[in-house]
Amino acid sequence: MGSRTAIHLAEIENDGYTIIENVMSDDLMSRIREELAPYCQGKLLGRNNFEGTHTERVYALLAKAPSVAEIIEHPATLALIDQLLPPNYLLSAALSILVHPGETPQPFHYDDGIAGLPVFKPRPRFGVSTIWAFDDFTDTNGATEVIPGSHRWAEDREAREAEVVKVLMPAGSVVVFDGALIHRGGANTSAADRLAITPQYCNPGLRQIENMVLAVPPDVASRYSERIQNMLGYNIIEPSFMGYVDGVHPKKLIDQSYQGRKYRPELPPS
Numbered sequence: 001m002g003s004r005t006a007i008h009l010a011e012i013e014n015d016g017y018t019i020i021e022n023v024m025s026d027d028l029m030s031r032i033r034e035e036l037a038p039y040c041q042g043k044l045l046g047r048n049n050f051e052g053t054h055t056e057r058v059y060a061l062l063a064k065a066p067s068v069a070e071i072i073e074h075p076a077t078l079a080l081i082d083q084l085l086p087p088n089y090l091l092s093a094a095l096s097i098l099v100h101p102g103e104t105p106q107p108f109h110y111d112d113g114i115a116g117l118p119v120f121k122p123r124p125r126f127g128v129s130t131i132w133a134f135d136d137f138t139d140t141n142g143a144t145e146v147i148p149g150s151h152r153w154a155e156d157r158e159a160r161e162a163e164v165v166k167v168l169m170p171a172g173s174v175v176v177f178d179g180a181l182i183h184r185g186g187a188n189t190s191a192a193d194r195l196a197i198t199p200q201y202c203n204p205g206l207r208q209i210e211n212m213v214l215a216v217p218p219d220v221a222s223r224y225s226e227r228i229q230n231m232l233g234y235n236i237i238e239p240s241f242m243g244y245v246d247g248v249h250p251k252k253l254i255d256q257s258y259q260g261r262k263y264r265p266e267l268p269p270s
């Protein structure tokens with residue numbers, strides 16, 4: 001492992017987050033912006049204070065903006081996440097967040113809570129989130145705000161305003177954080193928009209936040225790399241059977257000739 005990777009991992013352990021600066025090329029940023037543009041026409045504003053009533057969110061991104069795959073499987077972030085989550089981890093969510101002027105702070109929250117599962121913090125890591133900056137994250141334009149160290153807090157400890165740290169970073173950078181880190185989108189008191197994309201990853205045994213195999217059906221998933229297909233859920237957890245479809249590997253829905261592990265012998269032709 002390189003020394004930069006080790007430093008980033010230590011920051012995630014200690015503070016709950018780390019920033020990797022200037023890893024997205026201008027070309028990739030502009031391709032993604034172009035692909036997102038049809039979905040960001042100022043019409044679909046958030047439905048509540050969490051989504052943000054001055055914010056446009058686009059979900060099911062891999063069905064809409066194919067270049068987003070390049071940040072979901074970006075080597076700079078996966079080098080860290082590969083160390084933080086077990087093999088075969090899943091893409092739990094991937095959405096864009098365009099924060100317009102006038103937006104107020106989001107409620108504090110963390111990303112890897114599992115509704116209905118009676119397991120409370122502090123606990124083993126369930127997920128890792130990333131937020132990619134497409135505009136400079138500044139003091140005033142709605143930069144993500146984190147509570148350092150809160151990934152280790154007990155469930156009932158509440159964040160205080162005085163503990164907030166803004167994630168300031170230039171466009172093209174990414175913040176990688178423990179799924180249990182308390183954070184929120186900040187208020188946008190500037191005159192400019194702030195665009196970010198947040199791919200979030202989870203332990204393969206957990207339910208994804210977005211139902212990815214419905215959001216990205218087999219014919220669309222077939223256009224992506226095997227790594228992306230696996231992260232969407234077109235995979236099983238070896239050596240168990242978890243994730244099978246109709247008794248076979250889910251990759252068969254993408255590629256009928258897929259010769260991966262079989263869970264029952266092929267029936268002889270009748």
Ligand SMILES: O=C(O)CCC(=O)C(=O)O
Pocket residue numbers: 050097106111131142143144145183184185186196
């Ligand atoms: O927009 C941001 O900076 C953070 C958004 C966020 O944390 C979320 O919606 O889960």
